[in-house]
Amino acid sequence: MEEFINSGILELYIFGVTTEEENREVQEMAGKHAEVRAEILSIEKAIIDLSYSVSPQLSPEVYHRIRRELIDKHGTEGVVQLQPRRSASSYIGWAAAIVLLGCLGVQYFMYDQEVEKKEAVTKERDKYEQLFASTTKDNEQKEKALRVIRAKNSAIVNLGGQQVSPDSYAKVYMNDADNEVFVDIAGLPEAPEGKEYQVWALTLNPLTPTSIGVLDKNKVADSQGIIQVDNFEGVQAFGITLEPTGGSATPTMEQLYTLGEVKS
Amino acid sequence: MTQEELLAQIYKKDSNAFNTLYNMYSKSLYGVIFNLLKNKEEAEDVLQEVFVKIWKNVDSYNESKGRFFTWILNIARNAAIDRLRSKDHTKNLKNLSVDNFVHILDHNATVVNRIDAIGIREFVKKLKPVCVRIIELLFFKGYTQQEASDELAMPLGTVKTQNRTCIKDLRNILEV
Numbered sequence: 001m002e003e004f005i006n007s008g009i010l011e012l013y014i015f016g017v018t019t020e021e022e023n024r025e026v027q028e029m030a031g032k033h034a035e036v037r038a039e040i041l042s043i044e045k046a047i048i049d050l051s052y053s054v055s056p057q058l059s060p061e062v063y064h065r066i067r068r069e070l071i072d073k074h075g076t077e078g079v080v081q082l083q084p085r086r087s088a089s090s091y092i093g094w095a096a097a098i099v100l101l102g103c104l105g106v107q108y109f110m111y112d113q114e115v116e117k118k119e120a121v122t123k124e125r126d127k128y129e130q131l132f133a134s135t136t137k138d139n140e141q142k143e144k145a146l147r148v149i150r151a152k153n154s155a156i157v158n159l160g161g162q163q164v165s166p167d168s169y170a171k172v173y174m175n176d177a178d179n180e181v182f183v184d185i186a187g188l189p190e191a192p193e194g195k196e197y198q199v200w201a202l203t204l205n206p207l208t209p210t211s212i213g214v215l216d217k218n219k220v221a222d223s224q225g226i227i228q229v230d231n232f233e234g235v236q237a238f239g240i241t242l243e244p245t246g247g248s249a250t251p252t253m254e255q256l257y258t259l260g261e262v263k264s
Numbered sequence: 265m266t267q268e269e270l271l272a273q274i275y276k277k278d279s280n281a282f283n284t285l286y287n288m289y290s291k292s293l294y295g296v297i298f299n300l301l302k303n304k305e306e307a308e309d310v311l312q313e314v315f316v317k318i319w320k321n322v323d324s325y326n327e328s329k330g331r332f333f334t335w336i337l338n339i340a341r342n343a344a345i346d347r348l349r350s351k352d353h354t355k356n357l358k359n360l361s362v363d364n365f366v367h368i369l370d371h372n373a374t375v376v377n378r379i380d381a382i383g384i385r386e387f388v389k390k391l392k393p394v395c396v397r398i399i400e401l402l403f404f405k406g407y408t409q410q411e412a413s414d415e416l417a418m419p420l421g422t423v424k425t426q427n428r429t430c431i432k433d434l435r436n437i438l439e440v
Contacts, residue, residue: 006428011402011424011431012427015337015406016334017402017408023329023330027327042435043435045438046431046434049438050399050434051292055295058291062311063286066282067282069312069316070282070315071278209287210283210284232265233265233269234265249286249290
């Protein structure tokens with residue numbers, strides 16, 4: 001097996017320049033030996049870091065462009081464009097429709113009088129229902145926030161203020177049992193118009209930030225400042241930056257508000 | 265994040281899946297593509313093409329095809345090579361005088377990545393010349409062993425072991 005690893009085949013396997021037969025051989029060996037699997041992961045890591053380091057700066061615009069292409073356009077697939085159709089039958093159809101519309105108008109006027117009375121009553125009822133719903137929701141959010149803070153196995157990560165805002169602070173609650181991560185941003189100033197806070201999970205060596213949530217203003221207002229973000233396995237530190245609404249692909253370091261290391 | 269965790273997330277094809285994929289691999293793929301095309305706008309175009317392909321075809325990926333990174337690396341390299349051969353590219357050719365990935369580092373010396381991974385750049389510049397050539401051909405250009413052996417006038421068996429030695433140097437510095 002040692003000999004197999006030292007032959008250099010695993011490097012070529014990661015580079016994607018091996019034949020199918022060689023691929024099968026590597027996969028078979030990897031299935032049998034943990035050492036081979038570990039070696040593969042290390043080589044892959046080195047190669048990803050190497051290609052990362054030779055990449056010129058990639059502007060955030062590219063991120064937004066690709067994102068639009070993949071996510072935002074996604075919903076419109078399969079929509080069939082209607083072709084305009086013109087024929088005698090369609091004109092007759094329109095004429096009939098106009099006559100029918102006229103009749104409906106008269107009917108509707110009479111009906112409307114009755115409806116108006118009923119509407120006034122309904123409106124009043126809706127108002128109370130809404131009030132009740134918002135109180136309930138508010139209550140639920142408070143309870144949820146409290147539950148997060150009180151949870152037995154929540155680890156707390158304190159994020160301290162950085163240069164741009166030394167007095168700011170934030171807290172991250174990590175609940176390993178439920179794999180839930182919440183961030184409390186009560187200690188951050190309100191995000192200005194057109195900006196939102198974005199939370200980053202950082203792994204060190206090499207320092208790699210991964211966005212785990214953009215703190216949408218409505219979300220912030222709705223949740224007493226305690227917001228759930230994505231869980232990120234193996235996170236070593238958390239950072240919060242101020243970014244243009246919608247978030248950025250990579251953190252704007254000059255706008256780093258708070259930062260804190262996960263104590264392991 | 266392991267490959268399995270990553271794939272489970274990507275299969276959902278939601279905006280989180282995209283963010284993860286983009287954050288993990290966009291820079292590496294862009295590095296490979298740019299190294300082949302030597303033109304930023306074109307490389308950005310191809311990167312977009314590559315992400316569309318990954319997104320559309322990710323369901324057809326499975327472990328028997330190799331590592332996920334290798335799979336997307338092949339998509340990126342092939343897309344860049346296709347572009348190289350296209351007419352559009354020949355028009356833009358030769359606007360940069362760089363021959364390999366190390367020259368790219370010099371060329372972009374003024375552009376400091378916000379997160380320059382622990383100064384790999386400085387190390388990469390110290391790779392032995394033979395390593396630069398061999399990694400350039402096998403990894404960045406996707407040459408087969410035979411093609412690399414012809415190009416470097418190096419015996420076939422030596423290509424493989426020499427490449428391993430070079431990657432080992434790289435790993436020693438990166439501590440992986």
